Amino acid sequence: MTQQQQQLTGEPGEPAPYVTVGLLPDPDAPSLARTLVADTCLAWGLPQLLHPARRVISELVTNAVEHAGTDVQVTITRRREGLHLAVCDGNAQLPRLRALAPVRRGTPLDDRGQGLQVVQATATRWGAVRIPTGKIVWAVLQCPD
Numbered sequence: 001m002t003q004q005q006q007q008l009t010g011e012p013g014e015p016a017p018y019v020t021v022g023l024l025p026d027p028d029a030p031s032l033a034r035t036l037v038a039d040t041c042l043a044w045g046l047p048q049l050l051h052p053a054r055r056v057i058s059e060l061v062t063n064a065v066e067h068a069g070t071d072v073q074v075t076i077t078r079r080r081e082g083l084h085l086a087v088c089d090g091n092a093q094l095p096r097l098r099a100l101a102p103v104r105r106g107t108p109l110d111d112r113g114q115g116l117q118v119v120q121a122t123a124t125r126w127g128a129v130r131i132p133t134g135k136i137v138w139a140v141l142q143c144p145d
Helices: 027-044 048-068 115-122
Strands: 003-005 017-023 070-081 084-089 125-131 134-142
Touching: 017 027, 027 048, 027 070, 027 084, 027 115, 048 070, 048 084, 048 115, 048 134, 115 125
Parallel strands: none
Antiparallel strands: 003 017, 017 070, 070 084, 084 134, 125 134
């Protein structure tokens, strides 16, 4: 972990609470991001989002580490009864949702390309945007009614 900033509570008219952390592009980054999301969900009283948010952030950070290979910035922002997760990396190539490989008898399953499928199935919405230094991939999770 390189750095961490926090604003865990917000007053009316002030910016939303957020937590941001810089991570190195190594195999421990997804685990650190999952822990950060879990701790944040508990601190903000959103335990129902803990597991879905962990799944989503894990996939987003894994993709950043694997495909960008640059330092990663994770930002978690409270949005009413939900979360906005953002992962920023230094590669401007936007991710794309891939179709799952067909299952063929006698051949091993190809597990590649399932990360964004998990994000698509778990998040309320998600997307990506290029920025001058790379890209931000984001996802929104809302508490179930």
